[in-house]
Amino acid sequence: MVNLDQAFFLYFAAMIVVFSIVTITRKNPVYAVMALLVVFFHVAGLYVLLNAEFIAALQVVVYAGAILVLYLFVLMLLSVPREALGAAVHRRWPVYALVGGAAAVEIALLLARSKFAQRPGPYPPDVVREVGSTQAIGTVLFTEFLYPFEVISLVLLVAMIGAIVLTKKWTPAQGGEEGR
């Protein structure tokens, strides 16, 4: 007999798997984006189930609210004729599908046979619920992980500059060839 948490997990898992498959099989990327949105939402639900509300909110704000919108935006900007969107699975796709499936099975087997740390950390679910996952994450993020946090901001800055440089239309005066 499954209890309420497990029932919710099974629902989220089923939706995630089904819509992941939908995402990679759509011909039209707009439908793929919509399916991926459903996946992200259910992953967020899963995070709430696993006591990580802050990560769930982050998932929706950043993944669904920013990254996926960017995909849609680029899709609109490209204005690819609808017929040209399709085409295209690789001609040897069954081989690759098999490779991917094998990878998944291997990971599952590997994890099933692994032993995980038995020494629990300082944040059992009750404590997290008590102080709130936001505060718990903040405490660790700004003490133990302060240096990686700063590095990540640099990564974002580089990505920002890179995106601007790549998409800017250079004029010859700015050193571009024939305005590209």
Add this chain to the structure above:
Amino acid sequence: MTELIQPIFQTAAWVAIHAFVPAFIVMNAVLIAGAFLTYVERKVIGHIQLRPGPNRVGPLGLLQPLADGIKLLTKEDIIPAQADRFVFVIAPFFSLVPVIMAYAVIPWGEPTTIMGLLPWLRAFDGWGYIPPAWNPFPLVPEKATLVVSNLNIGVLYILAMSGLSAYGIILAGWGSNSKYALLGGLRSAAQVISYEIAMGLAIVGTLMLAGSLSLVDIVRAQESSFWYILAQPLGFLIFFISGIAETNRAPFDLPEAESEIVAGFHTEYSGMRFAFFFMAEYGAMVIISAMASILYLGGWLPLQLPIPSSVPAIGSALAGADGAVRAVNGALMAIPPIVWMLSKIGFFLFVYIWLRATFPRLRYDQLMHLGWKVMLPLGLANIFVTGLVILVKG
């Protein structure tokens, strides 16, 4: 048999009473209020422009929203031949559903017995007809907390939901397969994304003062100190201006600039599908107004004047007025919290409409300039200064 089903029944009744009933009430109240807001808007703008506004249907034209609703419901449902049917049909839902979901975390007032209604319901036994084991009424809480769900990440949740509003707009623009709709959709999405950042940064100042992401806790924090508009006037301005831009309202209503791109992303929509976009826009206006009241004007807290003798600067000069101020404070206290909350929201909605009747529309480059080069740096500066003050004082 009974032993098996009875606990399931109890759980279902508990979920119904504590989740579905509040959600149902809030959702319907919001949709009806949204419809009524269209009437208020037309009436207010009418008076500003020295016209009577709608006055034909019902007394003072009060039944106008009903007439509009009937008209929209009975209109022919047109789907353009070249449109992408699925995307075209689903886009209005993408735009309305996140707005309604956002209402789940808005607190409307103190826990209340609703004038004794809840204790009466708790004691209700169905006049003896319902067997005690199957009676769901004792599950009714003693006092109703006037919020559907007090999430401890409430502010982030609202930001997440408002971020999703871009989908309905882009998908509607793309699905219509019309150049005006697509241009309107792109403009609008760019605008929503740009101003969301400024809005998020403006809220951070308040969060630093309150030390919590829960909207209920933010109001409680203001109860024990002061309304945050006093500490965050700049944050408030950035938040409200970004909020207007975020909801695509005048003077930032470029996505639906009639004179340039017909009706923007909903050019091809008619009937109930159009009404969905309309309701989403008005629902989002109420959300921004409610957020502004909660974050900066103390939510459901009544206005309290400072007692003159406790203010060092003017203390002795006005000491005689203490009694009068106390009496006024007492009278303000007597007004129920929910009335305070609703009137604060009403005030911001009026400002929304007032702005629409007053300001001309911005040009697109001005809009982007304002968002990225004015609001964003000011928001960052606001966080920096707030942090500095907290560091020095505390």
Add this chain to the structure above:
Amino acid sequence: MTIPLSWVLALSAVVFGIGVIGLLTRRNILILLMSLELILNAANINLVAFSHYLHSMRGNVIVVFTIAVAAAEAAVGLAILLSLFRNRRTVNLDEVREMKG
């Protein structure tokens, strides 16, 4: 009221596999990038799950970093895609073969 850790790990393995299959079989660059997001999400699910079961916050913190990296990756990837489309009028990976020796 707990979910067995193995369930979550199995889910993440399946999502990872789906992402890899999408990455290998599809030729539309946009779909490839979306498959990458699926793979990152599979990793995130694992991190959050371990964080929950090992009573530690480190997994959650690393998810924050992963999401930031995913945002950076999407921005740069889509920028490359845009300039590619400007020059070649295609989003199909097989038609891009300048780098072939």
